[in-house]
Amino acid sequence: MAVASPPTQDIETLAINTIRTLSIDAVQAANSGHPGMPLGAAPMAYVLWTEFLKHNPRDPHWPDRDRFVLSAGHGSMLLYSLLHLTGYDLSLDELKRFRQLGSQTPGHPERNHTAGVEVTTGPLGQGFGNGVGLAMAEAFLAATYNRPGHEIVDHHTYGIVSDGDLMEGVAFEAAAIAGHLKLGKLIYLYDQNHITLAGSTGLSFSEDVGARFDAMGWHTIAVDGMDPEAVRAGLGEARAETDRPSLILARTTIGFGSPKADTFGVHGSPLGPEGVAATKATLGWPSEPAFHVPDEAAAKFREALDRGAEAQAAWRMRFDAYAEAHPDLAAAFTAALDGHLPAGWDADLPDYQVGDKAVASRKASGEAITAFAPKIPFFIGGSADLNTSTNTAMKGAGDFQHPGGDAAAQQGTTGGGWSYAGRNVHFGVREHGMGSAVNGMAAHGGVIPFSATFLPFSDYMRPAIRLAALSKLKVIFVFTHDSIAVGEDGPTHEAVEHVMSLRAIPNLTLIRPGDPNETVDAWRAALANPGPTTLILSRQDLTVLDRSRAKGSLHHGGYVLADVEGPPDIVLIGAGSEVELCLMARDTLAEHGFRARVVSLPSWELFEAQSAGYRREVLGEETTPRLSVEAGITLGWCRYTGSRGGSVGIDTYGASGPGSEVLAHYGFSKEHVAAEALRLLGRDDLADQVEPPRDGGDTAGEEATGSEGHS
C-alpha cells in the first residue's frame, strides 16, 4: 500500500497511534463499541506489550508466558489491535469484522474464541479477580515445581484495569486477597481517566485509590499514563517489587486525540466519521485508508515473534535440563498442565454400606477429598471462611500463604505449614473474589481449583460462576448447607431458589447427590467434567441408600433407584436429600396397594446428555403420573413431571427452627409425599388417611406445598 507513514512521528508514537487508529476504525466500522479507552491506554499498552510482556504469539499456550488481562473488557479493540499487530492468529480482516456475528472479534474479549485472550472480560471487576487467580496459580506452580537452579515457572500477570473495575466489590475482595498473599508478580496498570460511562468519576468516585491499595498491602506507583517513558519506569519499578502486588496509577486522557477527549461522550459510543477524521488529523494520521498499519509500526510490533520464539526456546532448554535433573517432577508438572488425573486416583474413595450410620453429603464429600487429594497434587482450593463447615480442608496439604506469613496467626489452619506450595486457600469472607480467583486459576492451567461456601451465598459469586460457564473453565464450586434443612439459621441461610437458579446457567453442570455414595460419584463426575461443576451438598446427615436394585448411577444424571415389577402406578423423582423421602413414601404407597418407581435425579445436565430413549425409560410412560420431590422451588420441575404430574417443593422462604421441624413444616415428610402421590392418583380419600388434615391452631404443615398442578 502506497500510503506514506506520517513522517514526523518517531517509531514509538507511530506504533501507539497505530493501535489507536485501528481501534477507532474498527469501532466506527461496527458503529458500536468503546473508542475512548484504546485512545487513552494505547501508550501503556504499547510499552507493556513491546518491552515487558513475555509471550510468543505463535504459541499462545506456552505455559511460562506472562498472562495479560484486559479487565476493562469494553476496550476490547485495544487487545485485538495488540494481538493482530504482534502476530497472533488474528487477521486484519477480523478486526474489520469487529462485533460481527461469527467474527473472532466479539464486543468483549472471550477466552476460547480468540487466540491470545486469556480470560473473558467485560462484566467489570471480573478480570481484576481473574488476574489474582492467575498469579496465585503461578505462585503455586513455582513453589511446587521449581527447584534450585531450575526455574521452570517464572512469569508475571499483567492487567489493565479501569475506574469502573475498581469500583466493583469483587475487585476490592480480590485486591484484599492479593495483598494478603503478597503476590509480588501481579502488576496492574490502572487506566485512571476519571471518566465513566455516565460522567466524571467525581460524580461517584472520590476515594483516594492509591491510599486504598496501600492499606491493602499493595505497592502503588503514580505515573503519567500518556508518557511512555513514565510508564516504562513504573513497570520497571513494579517488576523490582517482589513482595507486594503493584498498582500503577497511570493518569490518562480518555479519547485522547478525539474531539470528545476527556469527556464521557467518548466512553461508549463510536466517534462518527467526522470524529474519526478529526482524531486522525490530530494524531497526524492519514484519514484514508481505514485500518492503516504503517510498515515500520508493523515491523516494530512483530519483533514480538522473534523475541517470543527465543524466550520459549530458552525456556524449553531450561525445562529439558529440569526434566533430566528431576524426571518425576517434570512428569508431574506435565501431567498437571494436561490436567491428567493420575492412574488410580479414585481407587480408595469411600464406599458406604447400607446400614452404616448416616453421613451428611458435605461430610462424605470431605471424606472423598481426604481420599483423593493426596493423589491429585494439582487439586487446590478452599472456602470463603467456612473450611470447617464445608468440610473442604485438605489435611496435611499445607496452607497457600506467603511463606513469610504471620505464623502466630495460624489458628485454624489445616496443617502442613504456610507456603505458596500449600493447597488450602483461605479466601476470607469474599465469595465473589473467591469465584473470580478460582476462574483465573483454572484459566492459568496446571491446577484444578475449587471453591466452597454455603449454597445461599452462591448468589454472591454468581457473576463469576456465569463467566466460568461461559468460558468453560474447569472449576468445581462446592456449595453446602443446601436447603431449608439448615434449620436454625433461618431464611437468610436457607437456600430455596438457588439450586434451580444455578440449573438455569448454561454450560454449568449441577450435581445434588442424594446419599453418601452418590456424593463420592459426584466428585468423580466433577473431576471428569472439562467444564465447571457445582456440587450441592447437605448439612444434615443422609442415609446410605440401598442401590442393589438401581438401574444406573449418578453418572447418568438420573436413574431408576428402586423399581417395581411391570409398569409403575406412579414415578417419584427425588433429588438430593429428598431421594430418601421418595423411598419411604414408596413403602407407604405399597401399603395402600400402589406401586411406585423411585428415580434419583441428581443432575439434570448429566441426564440430558443421555439418549432420549434412556431418559424415557427412566421417567416411564407419559401417561404415568410423576411426582418430583425436592426441597427447593417447584419452578422448572414440570420439565420432567409433565402436565399430569406434580411437585413437592417450597415456593416461599424457609423459617428458623430445628431442621427436622422446618422440613416437616414445609411438607418434607414421607406422609406428605405419599399423600401428594395419592392425590395425583386420584385417591384423595387415602391421602387424607395418610396425612390427616390438621386442626386449626397447629401451624405445622400449613405451608406445605401441594401438588403443583400446572395450568
Added chain:
Amino acid sequence: MAVASPPTQDIETLAINTIRTLSIDAVQAANSGHPGMPLGAAPMAYVLWTEFLKHNPRDPHWPDRDRFVLSAGHGSMLLYSLLHLTGYDLSLDELKRFRQLGSQTPGHPERNHTAGVEVTTGPLGQGFGNGVGLAMAEAFLAATYNRPGHEIVDHHTYGIVSDGDLMEGVAFEAAAIAGHLKLGKLIYLYDQNHITLAGSTGLSFSEDVGARFDAMGWHTIAVDGMDPEAVRAGLGEARAETDRPSLILARTTIGFGSPKADTFGVHGSPLGPEGVAATKATLGWPSEPAFHVPDEAAAKFREALDRGAEAQAAWRMRFDAYAEAHPDLAAAFTAALDGHLPAGWDADLPDYQVGDKAVASRKASGEAITAFAPKIPFFIGGSADLNTSTNTAMKGAGDFQHPGGDAAAQQGTTGGGWSYAGRNVHFGVREHGMGSAVNGMAAHGGVIPFSATFLPFSDYMRPAIRLAALSKLKVIFVFTHDSIAVGEDGPTHEAVEHVMSLRAIPNLTLIRPGDPNETVDAWRAALANPGPTTLILSRQDLTVLDRSRAKGSLHHGGYVLADVEGPPDIVLIGAGSEVELCLMARDTLAEHGFRARVVSLPSWELFEAQSAGYRREVLGEETTPRLSVEAGITLGWCRYTGSRGGSVGIDTYGASGPGSEVLAHYGFSKEHVAAEALRLLGRDDLADQVEPPRDGGDTAGEEATGSEGHS
C-alpha cells in the same frame, strides 16, 4: 425471683453481663447459634443503646428514631437481648424460644418479624449497605422537609459491623458510596475481634482497615471495645463529626469470659453446659437460673422507655409547630411516610398509539418516569453508572450529592444542582452496594427507591434483591438491555438465564412488558406493589401493539392480546419483546389456515394472583397446544405450556453481532416461531415451507432452539 445480683458489679458491668448471659443462655437452650459475638460486643452495645440511641421501644415506627443495624446478624442474640431489656414487645419467653419454629427470635434478625428489627441481616455485608441507605434516606428527607428552626428529620444511623462484614465486596462498595456522599450521620462500631468462623483473621484478613476507610473518606477512630468509657468517647467523637461517616474500630475479645475466648471455636458453636457455667463464673454470675435478669439491670435498660417517650413527645411538639408553619410540607412529609401516591400522579403518563414509531421499553420507561417523577417527590434513585443507557435520569430533579460536592465534576449530571434534596442518585459502578443501599432506603421509609443497571448485572446485586424480597421492601429494580437483542456487546452482556432466575426468587414481582404501553402499565403496577418489583426492559425499539382486541391488561399479569373466533388451534404465549413475534407468527399461521391466539404474559407473579378460572380462560384448553416465545432460557415455561406444548427460547449463551442478526440466528423470527407452531400442530411439512431447512455453510439459525419437547 430470689437470686441475688452479683454484689461486686457496678451497674454498668451488671447490665453488660446481663446481655452476655442472656445471649449465651439462649444459644445454649437452642443448642445453636453464635455466642462469641455478644460476649465481646456487649459493652459497646450497652453504651450505644443506653446512652446514644434515640428510640422509643413503645413505638418502633416513630419516624425520627435513630436506626440501628446489626450487620453481623449472626450475633442476633445481642440484638434480641437489647430489644427485650429496653422494653420492646419481645418477651423473655421469646428469648427462651431462640431459633425455634414460630418464635420471634429467629437465627438471624428479620424485619417484619420482630419489633425493633430495622433490617434483615445475616448474609454478611448487607447490613453495612442497608445502613448507608438508611442514612441516605435520612439525609434526603432532612434536606427536603426541614426548614430553618424546624428540624423534623434529624436522626443517626448506627450499626455494629464485623470482620466478616468488612471483607465483603458489598461493604466496600457501600463504604465508597457513603464516603463520597459524606454521610456524617452514619456511625458504625466495628467489632474488631480478629476472629472469623474459620480461624484468626490473620489467615486471610491482613489489611489496615482504618487506613482503608480513611482512603474512602471516612472518619476513623480506634478504641478499646471492652472499655465502656472508651466506647463512649468514640461515639461522642463520631457524633461530633458531621461531614464524614464514622467507623469506630473497637478492639474486642470474642467470647469474652468464656473458656474459648479469643478463639474461633467460640464463634459459631454453643458453649456447652460447662462452657456456660464457666463463663458465668468468670463473669461473677449465678449459674442458675438461666435467663437471669437482675432487677437493677432491668431498671437500667428500661430507662429507655421514659427517655424514648420524652424524646418522641418533644419531636411531636416540634412536628406540630412545623405543621403549623409549613402545613403543605407537613402534609407532604406525612404522605411520603405513608407512601401515599398523590392523586393524579399517573394522569399524564404517555399513551402510545398504534402506528407511532417504535420505542424501546427502556425509553418508554424513561418517558413514564419523566411524567410521574415530578408528581411523586419521594421517588428517588439512580443507576450504577448507566443513567444515559437505562433512561432513568429524572431531569431537573437534582443530584443527590453532598452540597459541598465538587462542582467541577458535574459533567453528566441531571440538572437541578447538587444537594441532599436531589433525587438522582449516582451509585457508581457498584451494583451490589446500590442494591443494599436502596433496600436500606426502603426500610427507612418516606421514600420509594429504585435502582437501575443492565439485566446481566442483576447477578451482581442478587443477594440484595433476595433480601428485598424476603423483607418485602418496596424497591423497584430496573433492568434494561434484557436479552440477546443487545447484540454487539456479546454474551457477557446478553441476558439469557436472568429473567427466569429472577422469577425464581420468592416474593419478587417481575414484569417484562411487551410494548411501550405495557411499559407504562408496568410502572403503575410497580408503584402499586407493596413489595419489590423488577422491571425488565429492552434496549431495542418495540412496536406499539394493537390492543383493541385485548381481553385484559398488564395488571392481570397475562391476558389475551389477540384472539380468534371460537377455540384456537394453538395458543402463542409471548413475554416482553417477543410478544410482537407472536402476533407476526399468528398472521403467518392464518395464511396456512391455522387460528392462533396470542397471549401476552408480562408477569408470572401478577398472573398467578388471578383466579384459576381466569388463568384457564387465558391459556385455553389443556388439549390445545401452546407455544411460549421468550428470548431467554426455556426452563420453567412448561408451567404454562404443559407437556404437549413447546417453547421457543435460547438455552445457550448469545453472541456478538448486530442485535437483529443475533435474534434471527437464535430463532427469534416470525418464520421460526410459526414453524415451531406448525410442528406442534403436527404439520412439519408446512413448517419446512415456512422456514426452509438451511444449506450447510450458513451458520445462521443453527443455534435456533427447537420446540422443547418435555420428556
